[in-house]
Amino acid sequence: MKLSILVPMLLLISIATYSQTNIGGFVLNQKKQPIVGANVYLKGTYAGTMTDAEGHFEFATQKKGEQTLVVSYVSFETKEIIEDVVKMNSLAVKLKEDVSSLDAVVIAAGTFSSGDNSKVATLKPLDVVTTASALGDPIAAFQTMPGTSTVAEDGRLFVRGGEADETRIFIDGIRVFTPYLTTANNTPTRGRYSPFLFEGMTFSTGGYSAEYGQALSGVLLLNTINEPQQEKTDIGIMSVGATVGNTQIWNKNSLSVNVSYLNLAPYNSIFYDRNEWIKPYEALSGETVYRHVFKNGLLKLYTAFDSSRLEVIQEDINFSDGLRYGITNDNFYFNGSYKGVLSENWSVQTGMSYTVANTKVKYQLSDIDDLENSLHTKMKFKRFFSNRFQLSFGAEYFLTDFKEDFSDEIFPSYNVGFQKNIGAAYGEFDLFLSKNVAFKMGLRGEYASLEKRAALSPRASLAYKVSKFGQVSFAYGDFEQAASNAYLKFNNELASGKTQHYIFNYQFNKNGRILRTELYAKSYDDLIKYDTELPFYGSNFSTEGYGFANGIDVFWRDNTSIKNTDYWISYSYLDSKRDFKNYESEAQPNFVNTHNFSVVVKHWIEDWKSQFGLSYTYASGRTYTDPNKTGFLNQKTTPYGSLSLNWAYLLTQQKILYLSVNNALGRQNINGYQYANTPNGSGVFESRALLPAADSFFFVGFFWTISEKGSDNQLDNL
Amino acid sequence: MKKMITILIFAVSLSMSGQANYQEGMQQAFGLWGQQKNTEAVNLFERIANAENSNWIPYYYAAQVEIISGFAEKDIAVLDANLKKGQNYLDKAMALSEDNPELLVMQALLYTVWVAYDGATYGRKYSKKINKLYKKAEKIAPTNPRAVYCHAEWNIGSAKFFGDDIQPFVEDLEKSLDLFATFELPSPFYPNWGEDRAKILLENCKS
Numbered sequence: 001m002k003l004s005i006l007v008p009m010l011l012l013i014s015i016a017t018y019s020q021t022n023i024g025g026f027v028l029n030q031k032k033q034p035i036v037g038a039n040v041y042l043k044g045t046y047a048g049t050m051t052d053a054e055g056h057f058e059f060a061t062q063k064k065g066e067q068t069l070v071v072s073y074v075s076f077e078t079k080e081i082i083e084d085v086v087k088m089n090s091l092a093v094k095l096k097e098d099v100s101s102l103d104a105v106v107i108a109a110g111t112f113s114s115g116d117n118s119k120v121a122t123l124k125p126l127d128v129v130t131t132a133s134a135l136g137d138p139i140a141a142f143q144t145m146p147g148t149s150t151v152a153e154d155g156r157l158f159v160r161g162g163e164a165d166e167t168r169i170f171i172d173g174i175r176v177f178t179p180y181l182t183t184a185n186n187t188p189t190r191g192r193y194s195p196f197l198f199e200g201m202t203f204s205t206g207g208y209s210a211e212y213g214q215a216l217s218g219v220l221l222l223n224t225i226n227e228p229q230q231e232k233t234d235i236g237i238m239s240v241g242a243t244v245g246n247t248q249i250w251n252k253n254s255l256s257v258n259v260s261y262l263n264l265a266p267y268n269s270i271f272y273d274r275n276e277w278i279k280p281y282e283a284l285s286g287e288t289v290y291r292h293v294f295k296n297g298l299l300k301l302y303t304a305f306d307s308s309r310l311e312v313i314q315e316d317i318n319f320s321d322g323l324r325y326g327i328t329n330d331n332f333y334f335n336g337s338y339k340g341v342l343s344e345n346w347s348v349q350t351g352m353s354y355t356v357a358n359t360k361v362k363y364q365l366s367d368i369d370d371l372e373n374s375l376h377t378k379m380k381f382k383r384f385f386s387n388r389f390q391l392s393f394g395a396e397y398f399l400t401d402f403k404e405d406f407s408d409e410i411f412p413s414y415n416v417g418f419q420k421n422i423g424a425a426y427g428e429f430d431l432f433l434s435k436n437v438a439f440k441m442g443l444r445g446e447y448a449s450l451e452k453r454a455a456l457s458p459r460a461s462l463a464y465k466v467s468k469f470g471q472v473s474f475a476y477g478d479f480e481q482a483a484s485n486a487y488l489k490f491n492n493e494l495a496s497g498k499t500q501h502y503i504f505n506y507q508f509n510k511n512g513r514i515l516r517t518e519l520y521a522k523s524y525d526d527l528i529k530y531d532t533e534l535p536f537y538g539s540n541f542s543t544e545g546y547g548f549a550n551g552i553d554v555f556w557r558d559n560t561s562i563k564n565t566d567y568w569i570s571y572s573y574l575d576s577k578r579d580f581k582n583y584e585s586e587a588q589p590n591f592v593n594t595h596n597f598s599v600v601v602k603h604w605i606e607d608w609k610s611q612f613g614l615s616y617t618y619a620s621g622r623t624y625t626d627p628n629k630t631g632f633l634n635q636k637t638t639p640y641g642s643l644s645l646n647w648a649y650l651l652t653q654q655k656i657l658y659l660s661v662n663n664a665l666g667r668q669n670i671n672g673y674q675y676a677n678t679p680n681g682s683g684v685f686e687s688r689a690l691l692p693a694a695d696s697f698f699f700v701g702f703f704w705t706i707s708e709k710g711s712d713n714q715l716d717n718l
Numbered sequence: 719m720k721k722m723i724t725i726l727i728f729a730v731s732l733s734m735s736g737q738a739n740y741q742e743g744m745q746q747a748f749g750l751w752g753q754q755k756n757t758e759a760v761n762l763f764e765r766i767a768n769a770e771n772s773n774w775i776p777y778y779y780a781a782q783v784e785i786i787s788g789f790a791e792k793d794i795a796v797l798d799a800n801l802k803k804g805q806n807y808l809d810k811a812m813a814l815s816e817d818n819p820e821l822l823v824m825q826a827l828l829y830t831v832w833v834a835y836d837g838a839t840y841g842r843k844y845s846k847k848i849n850k851l852y853k854k855a856e857k858i859a860p861t862n863p864r865a866v867y868c869h870a871e872w873n874i875g876s877a878k879f880f881g882d883d884i885q886p887f888v889e890d891l892e893k894s895l896d897l898f899a900t901f902e903l904p905s906p907f908y909p910n911w912g913e914d915r916a917k918i919l920l921e922n923c924k925s
Contacts, residue, residue: 037761041768045769046739046766048761048765048768050757070768072764075799098799101799101802102798102799229846229847229850230846230850559838604838650880650881652880653877
C-alpha cells in the first residue's frame with residue numbers, strides 16, 4: 001500500500017472518530033419516578049454522565065455501531081442495553097430495585113434468626129452467651145424468645161404447645177439425634193454443644209421451609225464457623241470444672257480441638273441440695289472440627305464424644321427411703337458436610353451424621369439399657385436464576401436402630417427394639433415480585449418404612465411490606481413426625497403424628513428497635529394414645545389422639561434508646577389442649593403455660609470494663625391431677641418466677657472473669673405435685689411438691705485466651 | 719520506513735490522548751470528591767475504571783469514597799447499600815490486581831466501618847478478619863506505610879476499648895511515619911493518603 005493512500009485513509013478514520021452521536025433519555029424506577037444521580041455510560045469508553053433532578057441524561061460519543069450502555073444506581077440492579085448508538089436517544093431506562101438490599105421485605109413468619117448481617121437478626125451470636133439465665137447454653141438463650149413454654153424441671157425447648165421432641169436441632173443442615181445431656185429426674189438438662197462452635201443460629205417456631213421434616217413444632221438451625229481467623233488456645237476454669245481448647249490453621253486446613261471436664265461434687269458439698277448424691281454428676285467431653293477449603297467448596301468434619309454419669313437418691317412419696325436413680329450415658333456424634341459451588345448458578349450442599357448413644361439407667365431394682373444408632377444423609381441443590389428467583393431441591397434419608405434391654409429382680413425382663421427408615425424429597429422456590437412482595441413455596445414428600453405410608457406436606461409463605469419499616473407475613477404448612485422412640489419400641493407400627501400451622505406475622509424494624517407480633521393456630525392429629533399409666537410392653541396403643549394450640553407471641557427489642565444498654569421483652573399467650581397419651585379427655589397438658597413473660601437486659605459499663613446482665617422469667621402455673629378431687633389435670637401450680645444476674649469483667653482483652661446466679665431471689669418454684677399410688681388410712685392420697693434440687697445456682701468462671709498479639713478474646717465464649 | 723514512522727506517530731498520539739483522558743478524568747473526580755460531591759465523584763471513578771478496564775486504581779478510589787462516607791452514615795439500610803457498592807468496586811479491583819496491599823487495607827477499612835457502626839454486633843464478625851488482612855498486607859509489603867499505620871490505628875482503638883497498653887502500637891505508628899517519609903509512588907494517582915492523620919493520631923496518643 002502506498003503512503004499516498006494510507007495518509008488520507010488515516011485522516012478519514014480520525015475525522016470519523018471525531019464525528020459525534022448524542023445519547024440521551026431518562027432513568028426511572030418501577031413506579032416511573034425519576035432516579036437522580038444514576039451513572040450512565042458507554043462500556044469501554046470515557047463517554048458518560050449522570051442523571052439530573054428529572055432523571056434525564058445526555059452525552060455525546062464518537063463511537064459508532066452497536067455499543068453497550070450501562071446504567072447503574074445504588075440499591076438498584078445495574079442494567080446494560082446493547083443497541084446501535086444512533087438508536088440510543090430518547091431512551092426510557094427502567095431500573096429494578098435490588099431485592100437483596102437491607103430494606104427489602106423478608107419472609108419472617110415463624111423465624112428468629114441470630115445471624116450478624118442477617119436481615120431478620122433478632123438475637124445476635126454474642127447475645128446467646130451473655131444472657132444471664134442461659135449459662136452459655138444456646139438452648140436456654142432461645143427460651144427467652146416468645147413461643148416457648150417454661151418447663152423448669154426439663155430444660156428442653158417446648159414450642160407453641162408442642163412436646164420437647166417436636167423441636168428438632170440441626171447442625172449445618174444435618175440432624176442431631178441426641179442434642180441434650182442426660183440428667184437426673186426433675187433436673188433441667190442443657191444442650192450438648194458449646195455456643196462458640198457456631199456463627200449463626202436460626203430458631204423457627206413454626207411454618208418453616210420444606211427442607212426440614214420430622215419436626216412438628218420447631219427447628220433450631222445451628223451453623224458452625226466456616227473459617228477460624230486465628231490460631232489460639234482457650235483455657236477456662238470454672239466452679240464446676242475446666243475446659244481447654246486449641247485451634248491450628250495451616251494452608252487450606254484448620255483444626256479445632258476442645259476438651260472439657262465437669263464435676264458437680266465440690267459444688268454439691270458447699271451448697272444445699274434436696275437430692276442425696278451417691279455419685280454427683282460427672283462428665284468428660286471432647287470435640288474436634290476439621291475444615292478444609294477447596295477451590296470451590298468447604299468441607300467440615302465435626303466429631304464429638306461425651307460420657308457422663310450420676311447416681312442419686314431422690315425423695316419420693318411412694319418410697320419412704322427415697323428413689324434410687326443412676327445413669328451413665330456415652331454419646332458419639334459425627335457430622336460431615338460439604339458445601340460447594342458447581343457453576344455460576346448451581347450450588348450443592350451435602351452431608352451425613354451418625355450417632356451412637358448408649359444410656360444405662362438404674363431405677364430402683366431395674367436395669368434399663370438403651371442403645372440407639374442413628375444416621376442422617378442429605379443432599380441439596382440450589383439453582384440461582386436471579387436475585388428475584390431461586391430454586392432448591394434435595395433428598396434425605398433417616399435411619400434409626402433402637403434396642404432396649406430391661407431386666408428387673410421382680411418384674412419380667414424383656415428386649416424390644418425397632419429399625420425405622422424414612423426417605424424424603426423436597427423442592428422449594430423463592431420469588432420476589434418486587435422489593436415489597438416475596439413468596440416462598442415448597443412441597444415435601446416422605447415415606448416411612450415402619451408404617452409403610454407416604455405423605456405429602458405443602459408449605460407456603462408470603463411477605464408484604466406495608467410501610468418503610470413495617471411488613472406483614474403469612475405462612476401455612478403441613479408437618480409430619482414419626483412416633484417417638486419411647487412408643488415405637490413397644491409398638492413398631494404406630495403412624496406419624498401431624499400438625500398444620502397457620503401463622504400471621506407483623507414486624508416493625510427501625511434503627512435497632514424491633515417489634516414482632518405473631519398470631520398462630522395449630523391443629524394436631526394422629527397423636528399417640530395408650531391405656532396404661534405409663535407406656536409399657538403390654539399397653540394398647542393407638543394414634544387416635546388429637547389437639548390444638550392457638551396463641552399470640554410478642555417480641556420487643558431495643559438496643560439504641562438507652563446508651564450501652566440492650567434489652568428485649570417477650571410475651572406469649574398460649575391456649576392449648578390435647579387428648580393424647582393416657583388422657584381421659586381433652587385437657588391442657590402439663591407442659592403448657594398460658595402466659596409466659598421474660599425480660600433480658602444487658603448493660604455495658606465502660607469504666608468498669610464490665611457487662612452486667614439481668615433476666616427475669618414469669619410463667620403462669622401448669623396443670624396437674626389431684627386424685628383427691630374429680631377430673632383429670634384438674635389443678636394448676638402457683639406461677640413460676642426467676643430472676644438471674646450475671647457479671648462479665650474483662651481483666652484484660654484476653655482474660656475474663658464471669659459470675660452468675662440463677663434465681664437470685666431464691667424463690668421456691670413448684671413444678672408440680674406427686675401423689676401417692678394408694679390412699680392413706682383416712683382415704684386421702686398424700687402429696688409432695690416437686691421442687692428443683694436447689695432453688696438457686698451460682699457459677700464462677702475464669703476464661704483466658706492465648707493468641708498471637710492479643711487481639712482475640714473469650715467474650716464470645718461465655 | 720516512512721510508513722512505519724507514520725503508524726508509530728499515530729499510535730503514540732492515540733495512546734497519549736487516552737493518557738490525557740485518564741489524567742483529566744482522575745483530577746476532575748478528585749475535584750468533585752474535594753467538593754464533597756460524593757455521588758458525582760464515585761460515578762466518575764466508575765466510568766474511568768470502566769474505560770481503563772485493566773487499571774485497579776479508579777475502582778480503588780470509587781470504593782474509598784463509599785467507605786469513608788460510611789463512617790458518618792447512621793441509616794443502616796443506606797450504609798448496607800453503599801458498602802455493598804464499595805465491596806463491588808473492591809472485588810473488581812482485586813480481580814485486576816491480586817494480593818495488592820492497598821486493596822487489602824481498603825478491605826480492612828470497609829469492615830472497620832461496620833465495627834464502628836455497631837461494635838457489639840460486628841466486632842465479633844470482623845475484628846479477626848481485619849487483623850488478618852493487615853497482617854497479610856504487611857507481609858506482602860513490609861514498607862507500605864498505610865498498612866502499618868492503619869493496623870496501628872486499629873490496634874490502638876481495640877487496646878483503648880479493652881483498657882490494654884497502647885505503647886507497642888504507638889511504636890508501630892512511629893514506624894509508619896518513617897515509612898511515609900521514604901515511600902515512593904510507583905505510578906501516578908497511586909494511593910498516597912494517611913500521613914497527616916497518622917501524625918495527628920500520634921500527637922493525640924502522646925498528649
